[in-house]
Amino acid sequence: MTGSDLCAVVATTEHDVVEAGRANLLAHSDVLQEVVAGRTVVPMRFGTLLSDDDAVRSELLDARRAELGPLLRLVAGHVEFSLKVYYVEDVVLSEIISTDRSIARLRETVKSLPDDASYFQRIRLGELVAGELVRRRAADADALATRLAPLAKASDADDERPELMVMKGSFLVSRDGVEDFRAAVDDLATASVGRMIFKLVGPLPPYSFVEFEVEAGVVA
Amino acid sequence: MAVATRPTGTYVDRPSPSGLAEVVDLILDKGLVIDAYVRVSLVGIEVLTIDARIVIASVDTYLRFAEAVNRLDLAAQSRGLPDMIGDMEEKGSERKVKGALEGAKESVTGKKEEKEPSRSR
Numbered sequence: 395m396t397g398s399d400l401c402a403v404v405a406t407t408e409h410d411v412v413e414a415g416r417a418n419l420l421a422h423s424d425v426l427q428e429v430v431a432g433r434t435v436v437p438m439r440f441g442t443l444l445s446d447d448d449a450v451r452s453e454l455l456d457a458r459r460a461e462l463g464p465l466l467r468l469v470a471g472h473v474e475f476s477l478k479v480y481y482v483e484d485v486v487l488s489e490i491i492s493t494d495r496s497i498a499r500l501r502e503t504v505k506s507l508p509d510d511a512s513y514f515q516r517i518r519l520g521e522l523v524a525g526e527l528v529r530r531r532a533a534d535a536d537a538l539a540t541r542l543a544p545l546a547k548a549s550d551a552d553d554e555r556p557e558l559m560v561m562k563g564s565f566l567v568s569r570d571g572v573e574d575f576r577a578a579v580d581d582l583a584t585a586s587v588g589r590m591i592f593k594l595v596g597p598l599p600p601y602s603f604v605e606f607e608v609e610a611g612v613v614a
Numbered sequence: 615m616a617v618a619t620r621p622t623g624t625y626v627d628r629p630s631p632s633g634l635a636e637v638v639d640l641i642l643d644k645g646l647v648i649d650a651y652v653r654v655s656l657v658g659i660e661v662l663t664i665d666a667r668i669v670i671a672s673v674d675t676y677l678r679f680a681e682a683v684n685r686l687d688l689a690a691q692s693r694g695l696p697d698m699i700g701d702m703e704e705k706g707s708e709r710k711v712k713g714a715l716e717g718a719k720e721s722v723t724g725k726k727e728e729k730e731p732s733r734s735r
Contacts, residue, residue: 411655414642416634423637439645441654454648465646476640487683501683516684520676523683557675564640576626583625593627595636601644 400455400462403429404447412441430599434470436462437599465604472547472566474603475575475596479538479560481531485589486558490526497522527557534590535561538582545575550602560590564602572597 403425412418422440429435444450455462491498500519504512535551538561543549546565555562567575576594583592629636642654 411653413655419638419641420632420634422641423634424632427631437645439647439652440641442645442648442651443653444651454651458648476636483682484686487679487686488688491683491686491688497683504680505684516680517673517676519683520679520681523679524676527679557679579626580624587625591627592625593629593636595629595631598631598637598640601637601640604644604646606646 426599469600473597478593531560
């Protein structure tokens with residue numbers, strides 16, 4: 395449906411909530427993937443519901459034109475890639491044990507005790523390991539971002555992630571720049587083979603780059 | 615779901631965007647939000663949260679790491695890459711979308727984060 399120069403892709407429902415079940419989520423994703431293959435699109439949050447087509451035109455397209463315009467311009471000609479990088483657990487834990495003396499010593503202590511005698515030491519050991527993982531991954535994540543951010547118009551990384559996840563990032567990449575971006579990720583994965591696992595998803599519609607209050611550029 | 619079989623000589627796992635597991639966190643957490651219009655229901659909880667949202671450090675996490683370093687055989691680091699990827703998936707870094715709640719609980723190491731991306735209104 396269209397409202398002057400902006401248009402929206404809508405589906406009709408008789409319900410007044412949108413259930414976050416497999417079918418609806420897939421439909422949302424599939425439609426957006428289809429649209430982004432050929433044109434610029436701003437994904438709305440899953441479950442955005444207005445009363446009818448007229449409401450979409452007046453309350454969304456017309457009322458929010460001042461915000462929608464810049465967002466469309468920001469993402470025009472660009473797609474999103476989601477990159478998740480994980481440590482290979484045994485490899486990084488071995489690194490930690492062999493380089494951190496206090497962790498190695500505490501590990502020896504714990505191994506020498508029966509489980510019921512070592513509860514607090516095990517917690518302490520795990521806490522030290524977690525801390526060391528967070529330290530190491532900061533450096534590794536930084537190196538990855540340094541290499542990839544220049545290949546994207548904008549990037550966003552989640553600070554909140556499991557300890558073994560080195561990076562969880564989204565990159566807004568120009569359609570022309572997709573091959574270079576993929577090649578850079580390939581290079582990084584090759585250089586880290588056996589130590590880190592890379593999972594790259596895309597091209598995606600620009601889910602992560604369409605918040606109203608966010609400016610273009612790198613988001614910490 | 616794709617595993618790094620390296621069809622074109624790449625070490626990068628590239629699952630299809632059409633796989634729900636890969637995009638469900640983006641679909642639920644991202645996108646342009648106008649709060650007044652978002653009406654999502656998790657009735658039935660068919661979809662579970664995937665990996666990274668739940669990250670509260672807890673005793674359970676620490677005990678798991680302690681257990682992991684303890685059973686580590688420092689001499690044996692010669693497993694092949696496909697094995698490692700399989701293990702990574704099993705260990706809960708990533709989960710496929712399943713109907714069950716068990717998967718969600720497994721990937722939660724502590725309390726669920728208070729801020730839920732989807733809410734019913």
